[in-house]
Amino acid sequence: MSLLEDPWPAPTADGPLDVTVDVPGSKSLTNRYLLLAALAQAPTELVRPLHSRDSALMVAALEALGVRVTPSGADGADLTIEPGPLHGPATVDCGLAGTVMRFVPALAVLADGDVRLDGDERARERPMAPVVQGLRDLGARIDAAEDAAGRAVLPLTVHGTGALAGGEVEVDASGSSQFVSALLLAAPAYTAGVDLRHTGTTLPSVPHIDMTVAVLRERGVTVDELTADGAPAGGTTGVSPTRWRVHPGPVAGGRIVVEPDLSNAGPFLAAAVAAGGTVRVPRWPAVTTQGGDELRDLLARMGAAVVLDGGTLHVTGPADGRILGLDADLHDVGELAPTVAALCALAETPSRLRGIAHLRGHETDRLAAIVAEFTRLGGQARETADGVEIEPAPLHGAVVESYHDHRMATFGAIIGLRVPGVRVVDVATTAKTVPDFPGMWQTMLAH
Numbered sequence: 493m494s495l496l497e498d499p500w501p502a503p504t505a506d507g508p509l510d511v512t513v514d515v516p517g518s519k520s521l522t523n524r525y526l527l528l529a530a531l532a533q534a535p536t537e538l539v540r541p542l543h544s545r546d547s548a549l550m551v552a553a554l555e556a557l558g559v560r561v562t563p564s565g566a567d568g569a570d571l572t573i574e575p576g577p578l579h580g581p582a583t584v585d586c587g588l589a590g591t592v593m594r595f596v597p598a599l600a601v602l603a604d605g606d607v608r609l610d611g612d613e614r615a616r617e618r619p620m621a622p623v624v625q626g627l628r629d630l631g632a633r634i635d636a637a638e639d640a641a642g643r644a645v646l647p648l649t650v651h652g653t654g655a656l657a658g659g660e661v662e663v664d665a666s667g668s669s670q671f672v673s674a675l676l677l678a679a680p681a682y683t684a685g686v687d688l689r690h691t692g693t694t695l696p697s698v699p700h701i702d703m704t705v706a707v708l709r710e711r712g713v714t715v716d717e718l719t720a721d722g723a724p725a726g727g728t729t730g731v732s733p734t735r736w737r738v739h740p741g742p743v744a745g746g747r748i749v750v751e752p753d754l755s756n757a758g759p760f761l762a763a764a765v766a767a768g769g770t771v772r773v774p775r776w777p778a779v780t781t782q783g784g785d786e787l788r789d790l791l792a793r794m795g796a797a798v799v800l801d802g803g804t805l806h807v808t809g810p811a812d813g814r815i816l817g818l819d820a821d822l823h824d825v826g827e828l829a830p831t832v833a834a835l836c837a838l839a840e841t842p843s844r845l846r847g848i849a850h851l852r853g854h855e856t857d858r859l860a861a862i863v864a865e866f867t868r869l870g871g872q873a874r875e876t877a878d879g880v881e882i883e884p885a886p887l888h889g890a891v892v893e894s895y896h897d898h899r900m901a902t903f904g905a906i907i908g909l910r911v912p913g914v915r916v917v918d919v920a921t922t923a924k925t926v927p928d929f930p931g932m933w934q935t936m937l938a939h
């Protein structure tokens with residue numbers, strides 16, 4: 493039976509929730525730790541990593557380059573990564589994972605042979621040029637396909653020589669923070685490290701760059717956060733960096749406990765807002781670089797009671813069921829937009845989500861997808877230059893398209909809690925970052 497032909501009936505909520513949901517590990521942290529483990533001087537043990545399509549693709553990429561990755565821990569759910577020399581020729585499937593298609597080429601330049609990267613059909617449309625050009629400027633030889641506008645896209649072949657000169661590079665990362673993260677992550681292994689200046693006018697998803705800097709530092713790498721003219725930035729300076737200098741040097745191995753994925757906690761926390769009652773997420777970090785932490789503020793602004801107590805986040809939906817619309821700039825946390833938009837779709841007042849033009853280059857064009865699917869459900873929404881505007885409207889059931897986008901599938905699931913007859917095409921696409929979303933959703937509702 494193909495899920496493409498048989499859409500998933502999104503369950504409605506029978507009443508208020510009262511449930512604790514154990515959320516799997518962070519995609520962004522897992523894939524960064526995996527990549528750094530491949531460059532480390534000693535083995536790395538990842539405790540509670542994510543096991544999903546995106547992390548499996550990263551593991552497979554490392555294995556293709558000659559890194560040994562084995563299950564470990566009492567239940568075999570941890571991972572031990574044993575680094576070694578990186579070898580080509582190799583073939584890497586990027587699927588639709590931004591972290592794989594952007595980060596792995598920066599590692600592949602260190603292999604001693606050709607590494608070919610390709611991915612899903614949509615992956616061939618996602619922007620890649622700043623990574624390819626940046627690596628070329630740092631000394632790499634890469635052959636890449638080009639889109640109609642002549643920009644580099646997948647598939648591509650990195651002609652690795654076992655080393656990369658590194659040095660100074662300018663990158664316009666206004667399309668994705670991953671262009672910066674990619675070039676910083678493998679930089680400690682480049683001969684001169686990397687001194688990267690962002691030249692674009694905007695920079696989305698800055699917390700994800702902060703995450704890259706934080707994981708590098710955790711592994712013992714020296715990273716300077718700077719302004720364009722070289723003054724200190726980041727940290728306690730209160731100045732946003734636009735230039736990062738990663739010094740060449742060893743990367744430490746060791747044991748790392750992976751935080752739960754706070755963005756993937758989103759649909760479950762949103763369920764408390766949509767259905768009423770309380771959803772609790774344990775192991776919510778007190779301090780984190782995950783942009784998903786912003787959910788605490790966003791859900792409170794929509795009428796939820798949000799309490800972080802003893803490491804567990806408690807979200808309680810509004811007692812009268814009335815969800816407030818939201819006017820928010822999601823530039824830093826675009827990853828949360830489909831989840832937030834689903835709640836806006838159920839809200840009693842209009843919403844405006846701004847600062848997220850770059851979502852057009854995500855798993856699908858998410859602005860177009862949100863508008864199309866909300867309209868299909870009877871709603872009224874409009875795409876703006878940099879976001880979406882959503883008007884309250886009575887909704888009805890419909891078959892919601894997910895466009896191979898895990899977050900559009902969960903968008904449908906959230907709305908389905910309140911709107912009978914919502915069915916989601918290809919709910920299995922949620923496996924990109926959650927191992928068993930439909931099962932977790934049913935279990936949550938059974939409580």
Ligand SMILES: O=C(O)C1=C[C@@H](OP(=O)(O)O)[C@@H](O)[C@H](O)C1
Pocket residue numbers: 519520521590591667668669670673696697700826827850
């Ligand atoms: O580096 C990362 O792990 C990510 C960065 C962000 O990408 P963009 O900057 O393209 O939004 C985010 O949306 C994505 O889900 C994960």
Ligand SMILES: C=C(OP(=O)(O)O)C(=O)O
Pocket residue numbers: 588589590591827854855899925
């Ligand atoms: C944009 C996302 O993913 P990717 O890492 O593939 O860019 C996402 O998970 O919302």
